[in-house]
Amino acid sequence: xxxxxxxxxxxxxxxxxxxxxxxxxxxxxxxxxxxxxxxxxxxxxxxxxxxxxxxxxxxxxxxxxxxxxxxxxxxxxxxxxxxxxxxxxxxxxxxxxxxxxxxxxxxxxxxxxxxxxxxxxxx
Numbered sequence: 001x002x003x004x005x006x007x008x009x010x011x012x013x014x015x016x017x018x019x020x021x022x023x024x025x026x027x028x029x030x031x032x033x034x035x036x037x038x039x040x041x042x043x044x045x046x047x048x049x050x051x052x053x054x055x056x057x058x059x060x061x062x063x064x065x066x067x068x069x070x071x072x073x074x075x076x077x078x079x080x081x082x083x084x085x086x087x088x089x090x091x092x093x094x095x096x097x098x099x100x101x102x103x104x105x106x107x108x109x110x111x112x113x114x115x116x117x118x119x120x121x122x123x
Contacts, residue, residue, distance in 0.1 A: 002119055005043055007033040007065065008054040013104070017052060017111070024112050025119075036060040044072040050118050052111070055082035055089060063096060070097045077118045081111065 002025055008014045011034075018030045031046075033039040036059030043051055043065070051069065055062040062080050069076055080093040081102040090101035100114050 002028045002049045002122065003031070003047065004028060004115070005031050005033065005039070005046075005048045005051045006053075007036075007039040007051065007057065007062070009034055009057045010054075013054070020108055020112065021115070024115075036062075036065050039065045040068045043069050043076070048076060049122060050077045050079065050115060052079045052081060052115075055080050055084055055093070063093070066093065066096050066098055079111070079114060079118075 004021055006014055006017050008017070014032045014034070018032065021028055021030050031042060033042055036057050039051070039053060039057070053062045053065055062082070066078055066080065069078060077099045078097065079100045079102060080098045081104055082089060083104045086101055086103050093101045099118065102111050102114060
Protein backbone atom coordinates (compact mmCIF):
# COMPACT_ATOMS: atom_id res chain seq x y z
CA UNK A 1 0.00 0.00 0.00
CA UNK A 2 1.24 3.46 -0.92
CA UNK A 3 0.88 6.19 1.68
CA UNK A 4 0.46 9.70 0.28
CA UNK A 5 0.04 12.88 2.31
CA UNK A 6 -1.73 15.81 0.60
CA UNK A 7 -1.55 19.34 1.98
CA UNK A 8 -3.65 22.21 0.67
CA UNK A 9 -5.74 24.83 2.44
CA UNK A 10 -8.63 24.46 -0.02
CA UNK A 11 -11.01 21.58 0.68
CA UNK A 12 -11.97 21.24 -2.98
CA UNK A 13 -8.36 20.91 -4.13
CA UNK A 14 -7.61 18.26 -1.51
CA UNK A 15 -10.73 16.33 -2.44
CA UNK A 16 -9.95 16.52 -6.17
CA UNK A 17 -6.35 15.36 -5.71
CA UNK A 18 -7.43 12.59 -3.34
CA UNK A 19 -10.05 11.34 -5.82
CA UNK A 20 -7.50 11.40 -8.65
CA UNK A 21 -5.08 9.35 -6.57
CA UNK A 22 -7.75 6.86 -5.53
CA UNK A 23 -8.74 6.44 -9.20
CA UNK A 24 -5.17 6.10 -10.50
CA UNK A 25 -3.61 3.85 -7.87
CA UNK A 26 -5.06 0.52 -6.78
CA UNK A 27 -3.58 0.23 -3.32
CA UNK A 28 -3.26 3.72 -1.83
CA UNK A 29 -3.95 5.43 1.47
CA UNK A 30 -4.36 9.19 1.26
CA UNK A 31 -4.23 11.49 4.29
CA UNK A 32 -5.05 15.20 4.14
CA UNK A 33 -3.70 18.34 5.82
CA UNK A 34 -5.15 21.83 5.61
CA UNK A 35 -2.25 23.95 6.87
CA UNK A 36 1.51 24.02 7.30
CA UNK A 37 1.67 22.98 10.93
CA UNK A 38 -0.59 19.99 10.34
CA UNK A 39 1.62 18.99 7.40
CA UNK A 40 4.79 19.21 9.47
CA UNK A 41 3.20 17.24 12.30
CA UNK A 42 1.72 14.46 10.17
CA UNK A 43 4.69 14.45 7.82
CA UNK A 44 7.22 13.87 10.56
CA UNK A 45 5.22 11.57 12.84
CA UNK A 46 4.23 8.91 10.30
CA UNK A 47 5.83 7.11 7.37
CA UNK A 48 4.83 8.35 3.93
CA UNK A 49 5.84 7.32 0.44
CA UNK A 50 5.38 10.85 -0.87
CA UNK A 51 4.02 14.25 0.16
CA UNK A 52 2.12 16.53 -2.23
CA UNK A 53 1.97 20.05 -0.84
CA UNK A 54 0.62 23.41 -1.89
CA UNK A 55 3.16 26.21 -1.87
CA UNK A 56 0.94 28.82 -0.18
CA UNK A 57 -0.89 27.72 2.96
CA UNK A 58 -1.59 29.24 6.38
CA UNK A 59 1.17 28.77 8.93
CA UNK A 60 4.24 29.31 6.77
CA UNK A 61 3.53 27.53 3.51
CA UNK A 62 5.11 24.77 1.49
CA UNK A 63 8.65 26.20 1.61
CA UNK A 64 8.62 26.24 5.39
CA UNK A 65 7.13 22.74 5.59
CA UNK A 66 9.66 21.45 3.06
CA UNK A 67 12.56 22.77 5.15
CA UNK A 68 11.16 21.19 8.32
CA UNK A 69 10.47 17.85 6.62
CA UNK A 70 13.99 17.82 5.15
CA UNK A 71 15.47 18.17 8.65
CA UNK A 72 13.58 15.18 10.04
CA UNK A 73 13.09 13.01 6.95
CA UNK A 74 15.65 14.02 4.32
CA UNK A 75 14.74 11.11 2.01
CA UNK A 76 10.97 11.76 1.97
CA UNK A 77 9.90 12.74 -1.56
CA UNK A 78 7.99 16.03 -1.59
CA UNK A 79 6.16 17.42 -4.61
CA UNK A 80 5.15 21.08 -4.48
CA UNK A 81 2.14 22.15 -6.49
CA UNK A 82 0.82 25.65 -6.87
CA UNK A 83 -1.03 28.21 -8.91
CA UNK A 84 2.13 30.32 -8.91
CA UNK A 85 4.04 30.24 -12.22
CA UNK A 86 6.68 27.51 -12.53
CA UNK A 87 9.24 29.97 -13.89
CA UNK A 88 8.96 31.87 -10.61
CA UNK A 89 9.20 28.96 -8.17
CA UNK A 90 10.14 25.62 -9.78
CA UNK A 91 13.90 25.94 -9.48
CA UNK A 92 13.62 27.40 -5.96
CA UNK A 93 11.56 24.51 -4.60
CA UNK A 94 13.79 21.91 -6.23
CA UNK A 95 16.88 23.60 -4.79
CA UNK A 96 15.14 23.53 -1.39
CA UNK A 97 14.73 19.76 -1.67
CA UNK A 98 11.45 19.08 -3.48
CA UNK A 99 11.57 16.44 -6.19
CA UNK A 100 9.25 18.44 -8.45
CA UNK A 101 7.15 21.57 -8.86
CA UNK A 102 3.83 21.05 -10.61
CA UNK A 103 1.52 23.84 -11.66
CA UNK A 104 -2.11 23.41 -10.68
CA UNK A 105 -2.90 24.68 -14.18
CA UNK A 106 -1.04 21.74 -15.75
CA UNK A 107 -2.93 18.66 -16.89
CA UNK A 108 -3.63 16.08 -14.18
CA UNK A 109 -1.39 13.67 -16.06
CA UNK A 110 1.65 15.68 -14.90
CA UNK A 111 0.95 15.00 -11.23
CA UNK A 112 0.04 11.37 -11.87
CA UNK A 113 3.14 10.65 -13.97
CA UNK A 114 5.39 12.33 -11.40
CA UNK A 115 3.83 10.23 -8.64
CA UNK A 116 4.20 7.06 -10.73
CA UNK A 117 7.90 7.88 -11.15
CA UNK A 118 8.34 8.34 -7.42
CA UNK A 119 6.40 5.21 -6.52
CA UNK A 120 7.78 3.00 -9.34
CA UNK A 121 10.54 1.42 -7.22
CA UNK A 122 7.87 0.34 -4.72
CA UNK A 123 5.43 -1.03 -7.31
